[in-house]
Amino acid sequence: MTLRIGQRGDFEIVSDGELIFSKQQLDRFPNAGEIVHLLRTRG
Numbered sequence: 203m204t205l206r207i208g209q210r211g212d213f214e215i216v217s218d219g220e221l222i223f224s225k226q227q228l229d230r231f232p233n234a235g236e237i238v239h240l241l242r243t244r245g
Contacts, residue, residue: 217241 213225215237222240223232 215240217244220244 210226213223213231214221215223215232222244223237225231
């Protein structure tokens with residue numbers, strides 16, 4: 203898992219090269235436990 207830090211305060215979570223969460227795309231920060239849930243349920 204990596205955290206990409208962007209110029210505009212972007213917040214992105216990437217696991218094995220797959221974008222898991224993007225603050226820029228969703229226009230919000232993740233909810234409590236959301237990242238863990240996304241990682242556990244991804245294909």
